[in-house]
Every structure is written in C-alpha cells, then in structure tokens.
Amino acid sequence: MINSLPVEPLIIADRKFNSRLLVGTGKFSSGEIMRDSIEASGASIVTVALKRASLSGEKDPFADILEYLDAKKFLILPNTAGAMNAEEAVRIARLAAAAGLPQWVKLEIHPDPNYLLPDPVETLAAAEILVKEGFVVLPYINADPVIAARLQDIGCATVMPLGSPIGSNRGIESRAQIEIILEQARVPVVIDAGLGAPSHTASAMEMGADAVLVNTAIAIAEDPVSMAKAFALSVQAGRVYYEMGASRVTKMADATSPLTSFLD
Amino acid sequence: MINSLPVEPLIIADRKFNSRLLVGTGKFSSGEIMRDSIEASGASIVTVALKRASLSGEKDPFADILEYLDAKKFLILPNTAGAMNAEEAVRIARLAAAAGLPQWVKLEIHPDPNYLLPDPVETLAAAEILVKEGFVVLPYINADPVIAARLQDIGCATVMPLGSPIGSNRGIESRAQIEIILEQARVPVVIDAGLGAPSHTASAMEMGADAVLVNTAIAIAEDPVSMAKAFALSVQAGRVYYEMGASRVTKMADATSPLTSFLD
Amino acid sequence: MINSLPVEPLIIADRKFNSRLLVGTGKFSSGEIMRDSIEASGASIVTVALKRASLSGEKDPFADILEYLDAKKFLILPNTAGAMNAEEAVRIARLAAAAGLPQWVKLEIHPDPNYLLPDPVETLAAAEILVKEGFVVLPYINADPVIAARLQDIGCATVMPLGSPIGSNRGIESRAQIEIILEQARVPVVIDAGLGAPSHTASAMEMGADAVLVNTAIAIAEDPVSMAKAFALSVQAGRVYYEMGASRVTKMADATSPLTSFLD
Amino acid sequence: MINSLPVEPLIIADRKFNSRLLVGTGKFSSGEIMRDSIEASGASIVTVALKRASLSGEKDPFADILEYLDAKKFLILPNTAGAMNAEEAVRIARLAAAAGLPQWVKLEIHPDPNYLLPDPVETLAAAEILVKEGFVVLPYINADPVIAARLQDIGCATVMPLGSPIGSNRGIESRAQIEIILEQARVPVVIDAGLGAPSHTASAMEMGADAVLVNTAIAIAEDPVSMAKAFALSVQAGRVYYEMGASRVTKMADATSPLTSFLD
Amino acid sequence: MEQSKLVQIVANGKTFNVREGISLPQFLESINLSIKNVVVERNRIALSPMDAKNTLIEDGDSLEIVRIVAGG
Amino acid sequence: MEQSKLVQIVANGKTFNVREGISLPQFLESINLSIKNVVVERNRIALSPMDAKNTLIEDGDSLEIVRIVAGG
Amino acid sequence: MEQSKLVQIVANGKTFNVREGISLPQFLESINLSIKNVVVERNRIALSPMDAKNTLIEDGDSLEIVRIVAGG
C-alpha cells in the first residue's frame, strides 16, 4: 500500500530488497510498538545489536527481541555497536552468525563516546577479516570517500556514510563528501545516522543514495508507527525523484502561467 | 490510497480540503497528462490562469483546460498572473468569477520579467479591493513578514510566500523569514514557488507550512504522474512529522545500541 | 593604516566616502568607548537616533552624544528608529535636519517589536515625501528586490536590505534575494542589520555589496575597539576580493603541487 | 602594518609564529609575484613541494624557488604532495630534510586524482614513522575527528583538516566535523584547502581554527599581492573575533536605537 | 435593400468594424470564437455567460476576450 | 502686582500650565532642559535652533522635545 | 556419596566455581539463563546452538554470554 510507487529494488550482495528504508530497533518504548513501526515502515532490513547478558538474574526488557521480528519477512542485520576495536567487532559478528542470524553484519566501531564517530582504521581491519570469512559486510563510516573506496576494494557489500552523529537528528551535514562517495561508488551507498526528518531522507534519496537507515527519529517519535510511515513515504518520494533525473535548477524564474500582454 | 496517513485537513476560508498539496496546471505537455498528474497528486485545489484569447483564428492548445478538470472534485483557483498592477489583477479576478469559477483568487502581481517576484504594494491594493468584493484572496508574496501581516489584517484567507523564484526549483531560500511568517500567522500559510524536489515540500511542511503549491517540478518531470505522487507522499510525510512535534536536534550523538562493556 | 588596501571609494549622492563600513552608535557602554571604536573602525558615516527627551529631570546617559562625534570627520546620519509609520518618520527626519544635522536620513520604520522588520508600505510613503523635500534617503528594507527597485525609482540614494534581524548576529540569511537586489541595483546597496561577525561583512562585500552597517557586534563586544578594527579589516578584505573578480569555484580539486610521477 | 591587531601568536611544536596565515607557493605566474605576495600576506610559514628533476635538459621554470624565499624570515615547510603511499611520503620528507630544509613536513598523501582527498591509512602510517624520526609532522586530513585524534596520539604537531577539495574555492563544507575536531584538539588545528575567499578564512578563524593555509585563491587572483593582503586581514579579523568570544546569536531582533514612544 | 451601418469597436487591442446591432455571440463567431470558451469584459465590466449572451455590441465598445488556460 | 495669566500646552504628551508670553527657551529651562541639547517640534513644525530661540509659547501649543541619542 | 570437584571459570568477566563435568546448558540454568535466549563464546570461539548444547564446562573456561537486543 505504501509501497505503491514503483521504484527499482535495492540489491545488496545479490539479494533483492523491496524497500530502500532500513530501520533500527533501538530506543522503542516497547516490543509491540517496535514491531508495528517496522511493519509500517515497510522495511526489508532491520538491525539488531548484541549485548552481554546480565548474570545477576534480572530480566532484560528486550532480551526477547527476536520474538517481535519475523526472520522470514526481514533480513535481521546484527550490528557491532559497542566494539572498541576490530577484534571485538569480529567476535561480535561471529557470535551473531553463531546464533543463527544471517552472515551479514553492520560493522560499526566507534570508541568515542560523545559523537560515536566510526574509527576508519579499526573498521578497515575488521572488514578485511570478515569479508574473508564470508560475511556480507556493511560498514558504518564517516563521509570519507577514500575510506569508502578502500572498503569497496576489500569487498564490502555497501558503504554506510553517516549524515550526522547517531541520534542527533541533524540531517546530512557532510553533503559535499557524500556526493563524492556517491559519484565513485561501486556498491550501494546507505546513508546512516542523524537522519531526523522526512525531508532528510527524501534529500538523501534525491542525491542518489541507494538506501537510508533510520532509527532514533522513528523510535522516539510521539507516534512511532505514523512516523515510520512518514519516513517510508519520503524515501519513496526521494527515490522517484532521483530515478526521474533531478529538476533543472535555474537562477531566474520560469513562468508557469502565460505572462505577455494579458490586458491592454 | 496515497492519502493513507491521517493528517488534519486544511481549512481555508471555512472550507475543508483533504490535501495539503496545491497543484498548478502550467507547463504540462498535454491535457491528459495534466489530468492524470493532478489525479495522482491527490490535490484538492488546482490553479488556472486567464489569458487574452487569440483573435487571429489559430487554436490555443490548452484553451479547453476546464474539460480536463472536474469542478466537483477540485476547487479551481484562478490566478492573476500577467497582471502588471492592482487594477489589472482586479479585472482578471472579476473575469474569472464572471466565468463561473468560484470567487476565489490566487492574487499574483509580478511585473519583473526575470524573477517574477511579487510587488507588495500592488498586491496590497488589489487585495483590499477584492476582499471587499467578497473574494477569498490567496496572495502570492515575497517572504516578508510585515507584508504577510498586513494582508492578514486586510482579510486575506491565506498568505503564499515564495520559497524561491517561480520555476527555479531552488527550494526554500528565505527560510528565516518564512519561519517568522509562520510564527505570526493567523491564517494558513501556503509556500509557493521554487519547490523543486520532494525534500523541499517535506521540509516546508515540517517547518509548519499549512500547505504547498507545486507546478513546474511536476509538469516538466519525465513522468509527471509519478512525480505528482512523489510530491504528495512528501507532503504527507512532512505534515505527519510536524503534527507530531519535531525531533529534538542534538549536538552530540545519542546511541541507538547498548554501548557499555560489550566484551571484556 | 588600516585603510591600507586601496579600494574604490564609496559614493552616495555624489559624496565620496573612504570607508565602506558604516557604524551605528547604539549599545556602547560609554561615550568614550563609542568614540574610540568609531575611530578604530575607520568609518566615514555614523548613525544616530532621535528620542523624546525626558521631562522628569533625570539625565539621559547619552544625551550628549554629539560631543563624542566630530561632524567634520564623519557624516552623522540620523535614523528614524521608533517611527511607527511614514508620518512619524518624516517628522523625525525633519527634526534631525532642523537640529543642524545633514539632510540625510536612514529611513527605518519597523513597528513589529519582536523582529524589527521594516514596513515597506510606510517606508515607501515616507521616502517619497522626504526625497521631494530634498533629503538624501537611505531606506532600511527587507531583502525584497521589488521594494528595492521602487525605492530607487522614487529617488532614494541607497537601499539598505537587512541581512537578518537587527542585533541578531545571524549574518546574511536572505542571500538569494540580496543577490537579485545587487544585480538590479542602480544605487549603492548597503547591507544592514544582523551582521555579527567579520566573516559576515566579508561575505557581504564579496557578494558585491557597496557597504555594510555594523552596530551591535561592535558595541557589545568584550573589546569594542579591537572588534571595530576587525570589522574594518574584513570589509576591506571582502571588497578587494570583489573588485578582483571572485575565484572560480570548482567541483573537483585543482592541485597546487606537482603530482605526476614523483618517485618510481 | 597589516599585523596591527594584536592577537595571540601561533605556536606549533614550541615554535612561535606571528602570523596565522600559512601560504602555499603553487600556481603563481612568476617567482617575483610569489615573493611579493608572500611578503604581503605576512605569512610566517610557506610551503614548497619536491619534484623529480627533469633529466632531459630543459629548465624547470620554478626550479630555483628557494631563491625567492628567505629562509630566515619564513619557515619553509616541504609537503609530500605526489606521494602515493606512506613509503613515498617518508622518502620525500627525508629528501627535504637532507636538502637542508627544517625537519618539518606537511604530510599529504592523496592518490585520488580528482578530489585529491587524503588517504587516512597511509597518512597514519607515514606520520608514525616520521614522528619517530624526529620530524615535526603537520598532516593534511579529511575532516574526520577520529583520524585527527589518532594523529595527535601519534605525536603530530598539528592536524590540517580540509575545508573542501584543494583548489576548489568552495570554502568550509564539512563545518560540523571540523567543529568536533576543534572541540577535541590538543594541538593547533590548521584548516587547509578550498578556502577561496576572505570570508572563508575569517569564518575558519571565528570557529576557532588556530590557523589557515591558502594557496590557489591568492596565486591565481588577478592581483595576488592585494589578495594576499586581503586574506591576511580576514585572518586577523576572524581571530580577533574568536579571542573575544563569539557574538550571541539571537532569534529575535535586539534594537540598537531607542524604540519606545518616540512621538505621540 | 438598405445596407447596415458599421460601428467601430476595440477587442483585445485591435480595431474592428462590425454591423450595428450585432450581438456579442455573433461577433465572437465572426472571429471564430465561441461564447462557451471565452470570458468577456466589456467596457471594464466582466460579463457573466448569461449577460454575455444577451449583450449587443455598441459603437465604441472596448472588449477584452480571455480564456481560462493552464497556469501555476 | 498683577499675576500673569497661565496658558496650557502639551509637551511630549504631558500637559503643562505656563505663564503667558514665556519663550520656548524659558520653558525648557523651567523643566531643566537646555535649548542647546534638544530639538523641538512645535505644532508639527520642526524648529531650527534659531527659530527655537525666538519662539514664544502660545496657548494650546503642542511640543515634541527630542534629543539626539545613540542609535544604529 | 563423593563430593564432586569444583572447577573455576570466568563468564562475562566474573569468576564462577562450578561442578566439574557440568554442561554449558546446566551452567546457564544455574544462573537463570536459558540456552535458547543467549549466544555463547567459549575461549574466543563463538558456539552455534548445537555446539553450545553439547559443550561441557572445563576448568579455566572463559565464556562470553550475550543476547540479541534492540539496536540501530
């Protein structure tokens, strides 16, 4: 229903996805709202994280997250958040695969606690190992075209440059660098992090991003289900615009009504 | 179908409209494509212009535009494009009403041929006359909060500040001034002109605009019908976001995944 | 000394001024600091205001402002701040002339107390009267090219579009509209209001503004004298750049060092 | 004379420099113009490059660049442009030192020919070696706070994030990321590349950059000597502003003239 | 048979000589326009379709004949 | 001795009763202002310093007394 | 009855003394976790559910026990 506008499917690592909106599962107030929001978003790829279990007996509220996600409908994409370096990220990826999740990983290594910006050196090191082990690797990166190219050389399935810091809702702040990444990309580019409003995701798609990932702006909205739909609509709208070729931007006006000699 | 996200209706002069996307009819390559695009846009208000008839016998290609527009489904809103001053604008408005169109008028007076920027003095003069004659007046204005306030004082039913010059596709260039107009508005604010991409209309709605008007970006798209839908989606997305209260924008990151002590 | 870079002089109403930085006298903490800051700014034109005298006997702190301003060194330019309409503005201008100030006036009519945005209708009406009476009129306006053109038609000596609201330090927010004003200008364009940092004034001059007016950012700086110099430097820097023709902006890089085959 | 505004000196690796404007020597039309422009800029640090000598006998036009630069007045800073990887950069740095230049190096490794964006992995590797060998290393980097932090950890004397691609004159495009670098910096931050107008350098200094490097915009100006002065002025202006603490930016206006009850 | 008198009018800025007593619809037909597709302003007064149908051309009339067309 | 008659004027919106025949400078002094530091509009006419010096207050006069102050 | 010997292991950074020969599922149950809801890394090797089920705890084992949770 929402997916009513026919756009080209997203293809990552030879797998076809109907939606170009990836959704994160963090920060929702309940499992039910998370499930309904993801449903409303039309997403085909949904991220999850891994976390040390508490051994002191108290129940984790979301410990049963997989009960809310139908692995037949979505690709469940584990991330490596919390990893401080390449080695930890690799271990997390392997744990996720051991748990039966698909051998895909959103590789994110961001030791800085304030801005959660990805460390390119550790990310490259981890990507190299994981690609060799057969993982489909989707690395979260700063908007650095050189790092993006290196990760593609290594064999990553996408690159995921950040628009702005995770959860900041500031939109696309490194537009110029992302344009270069898009121009040079040989794999799908997913803009991740900081996309806080439908105009941000529309704009990302209009620039030519292959997909976007949204989490905070949906999860903490007053009504996450409607917000999820809103983002889904904006992603479609932006993609249609991109596929059609951007409007010509002019300096001067160009009349939409006849102007000459209306009345004497 | 497209209108699947429940948003508050737009009310202008006590009349309720389901869509917050107004569409212009200029520049389409054929009447059929225009009709189908308007249908796809879900618009409730559609603008038309008036033009001196050719007396030399050749047929105007769009002379029969009303055959393509069902006056029961849309409010047909005549504009005064081509008027060089208040007097001409008033005469055009009266002609439109005499022709049986509703006594509504998109008042636009823009003598400058390069940028088609509205003349506030003539616009005020015409608005004063037309409001007194009972017209519902929707004036096209520069993003000038003082002019906007004066037109509201006179009794205009909306104000329609421009995002950027007509047909330029440059988006919202006078954001700061439009924010002031929105803050002070006592009538619906319709952002008109220059909105060239779905992210522009989404952004306009997110700012709190009550509606937007799009023409060029739809009419000259490769596939106007799909583009019309894309704009419709983006308007809904932006409105949902606005009704829900904008996301909190932060300087620093705010993690979406658990970060602490993942592994030893 | 500061004026060491040779730039073309500013000419308003056939009078030549060495500096393209106009300075306002409001908000300084003392007359001495005001005087020294103006000296440091190198300004040739300095604005003052008129205010109802207190009849209750207490002394106005700045009542003796003219003691700090050498009318031989500066053009003392009275403004009409506080006028609520054209008639009041005209009366203020006449009072200033009666007081022996030059028959020049910075015409500003901004009834709105929050944003102090100029009222174009009242401004036009007052300008028409004052020009006829022989005043050199410098109107403060919103960045509206049509109003700018009308004021030039009337015979105003400059137009003074605002960068952003008075005292807001937000810089040039209506860049696109100011570019149109500059393109169409037949008199000097002075960008006024909201210029809060040297980069703002440099940017204004680079765009082709003939001059800028700064007050708040100098007056309330920690060290107004140094800040005045800083603005003076930035104005010169921006003007030099403009006179030389702007740098070519490119999408790609253009190497400054030899790149080919450095080492085997 | 130009350096008339007293600002704090720049200190890099315990060496004090009077000017915060670094100047590159590339692209000037003659040695004399280069020399005079550098003189006019007031720069204390001037970059040069190394290039394979031609063995086919023809004279290099600038082969004698050091004749135009007084090593007593300037720190001659060799760069490693042309290096495709860490190893080449290290060799170039050693050659420069062997030639008697100070053991400082502007480390730049940018294999991509279109955007000349620095490769962080190779840059880190080279920096590690050069710092150990006793070089004062000033690395040219993308505006990536994590890379900036790593280079500081290694012992680099500055970080030099790019504003936009070399020679593009596009100004500071990665403002948000540079703000983070500045916030976290433990060494001076020099903004390099893409600064094409005095407002760009003023803005860089206002943000808190410790210095800027300009080359193309001076070298290819119509009058490089005046442009050099213009940039020097803007750097001082921006620095004064920064040292004084930025102006408070407000949403609403803040009157500079008395407004209340001017006339009855 | 008596020859009908001609009167002079201006329509859309052009001068026309037309038979006295001709109706507005007849005039429009004479220039290949239909009263159904245009709106007419006569001597600065906009005419409703009904009024237009019943209007007789008079000497010195000034007409503006306009169409509703596409516009934004 | 005869008491002088009072006349009523308005200055800056306030009503004042002043002796008939008083000059403008005298009135200003009476309210601690000096003709040198203010500009006066009398009945909507701005007065030059010269005119102001020679002006006599009349019954019903409306004065605006202003200063030149700091402003931007 | 003979008392079973204890072995020492580390799980998620904490030291545990457990009976020799206990299986991994048994150990998890002893700390109120179910093998169905967690993933385990033993001595840096991630265990599949099948492997985990059949694993016996050995002296000196180092375990990481993690859950799949919400994340962006």
Place this chain on the structure above:
Amino acid sequence: MEQSKLVQIVANGKTFNVREGISLPQFLESINLSIKNVVVERNRIALSPMDAKNTLIEDGDSLEIVRIVAGG
C-alpha cells in the same frame, strides 16, 4: 690509452651507462644538473649536500634526483 669501464645505473627511472668511478656531482653535471639545485636519494637513502658531494657512483646505483619547487 686504456678505455675506462662503464657501469650501469638508474636515475629517475631511466638507465644510464656512466664511467666507473665517476662522482655524483660529475654525473649530475653530465646531464646538465648542478648538485646545488637538486637533492638526491641514492639507493633509498637521502643524501645531504655534503654526502652528495663525496659520493662516488657505483654499478647498479638507483638514484632519485629531485628539486624543491612551488607547491601548496
């Protein structure tokens, strides 16, 4: 007279056959360069001017001869 032996070296990627025992300054002169204007890396070791002056070319030497030029 005995003919001097030739040795083969590579400079800036090109092969040169030079007399055995020639000094680096002599070699540079032979290709119209002066030791004063260039910097030389020999077998990956950068040479100071002093070292360069005293260096004798040996068979198989690999030289990089560079200049200091304008750059940003």
